[in-house]
Amino acid sequence: xxxxxxxxxxxxxxxxxxxxxxxxxxxxxxxxxxxxxxxxxxxxxxxxxxxxxxxxxxxxxxxxxxxxxxxxxxxxxxxxxxxxxxxxxxxxxxxxxxxxxxxxxxxxxxxxxxxxxxxxxxxxxxxxxxxxxxxxxxxxxxxxxxxxxxxxxxxxxxxxxxxxxxxxxxxxxxxxxxxxxxxxxxxxxxxxxxxxxxxxxxxxxxxxxxxxxxxxxxxxxxxxxxxxxxxxxxx
Ligand SMILES: [Zn+2]
Numbered sequence: 210x211x212x213x214x215x216x217x218x219x220x221x222x223x224x225x226x227x228x229x230x231x232x233x234x235x236x237x238x239x240x241x242x243x244x245x246x247x248x249x250x251x252x253x254x255x256x257x258x259x260x261x262x263x264x265x266x267x268x269x270x271x272x273x274x275x276x277x278x279x280x281x282x283x284x285x286x287x288x289x290x291x292x293x294x295x296x297x298x299x300x301x302x303x304x305x306x307x308x309x310x311x312x313x314x315x316x317x318x319x320x321x322x323x324x325x326x327x328x329x330x331x332x333x334x335x336x337x338x339x340x341x342x343x344x345x346x347x348x349x350x351x352x353x354x355x356x357x358x359x360x361x362x363x364x365x366x367x368x369x370x371x372x373x374x375x376x377x378x379x380x381x382x383x384x385x386x387x388x389x390x391x392x393x394x395x396x397x398x399x400x401x402x403x404x405x406x407x408x409x410x411x412x413x414x415x416x417x418x419x420x421x422x423x424x425x426x427x428x429x430x431x432x433x434x435x436x437x438x439x440x441x442x443x444x
Contacts, residue, residue, distance in 0.1 A: 281369050281430070285327060288327050290330075290415075310324060316365075319332050320409045323367060330346070333406065351384065353384065359377045364418050369419065378404055
């Protein structure tokens with residue numbers, strides 16, 4: 210298995226909830242380092258077909274990069290992401306960059322649309338700080354079953370910095386997805402992992418955590434971010 214060592218894992222020392230907001234210096238640094246466009250084409254691109262050896266170190270691992278994360282009110286966040294049609298080296302590179310971006314933020318989940326690529330791809334790592342990293346890459350994920358019990362969690366979102374909301378979601382689920390090798394997988398998840406999977410799949414459907422709030426509260430948040438975007442503070 211390809212083992213990905215996040216460079217900024219120590220930042221996760223407080224086991225952040227989903228999409229913990231990033232901090233000033235890291236965020237600024239992230240924007241500077243991420244000064245390259247995402248040239249991601251899913252079909253008909255010039256990329257060679259999938260050639261990822263799960264037992265060997267892929268060359269791109271030494272060249273991972275953090276990507277800029279889009280925030281409210283960017284309309285892309287409201288778009289339904291399209292299916293990934295081809296799992297190739299370029300998709301693997303995007304997933305690795307997303308993982309690095311997520312670790313650096315720090316956060317525990319990230320959807321491709323949050324880095325400006327509206328495709329059905331999410332990355333997750335809910336490992337505790339003392340445990341080894343456990344990156345998950347889910348392509349075209351679909352929830353198969355949701356359990357009856359609910360779980361309350363204070364969720365944040367990297368695309369809605371500095372805000373957190375208590376949200377209740379099913380505590381258990383099974384999800385079917387393609388892994389980075391294009392192999393169909395089914396995963397039973399509970400607790401934080403189940404929450405994160407639902408949060409990230411919401412992103413693929415253009416749904417955000419503010420949609421779980423009352424209309425009044427949601428409008429207040431949206432207005433705040435529109436104002437921030439205008440003044441440049443939220444860019
Ligand atoms: Zn989010």
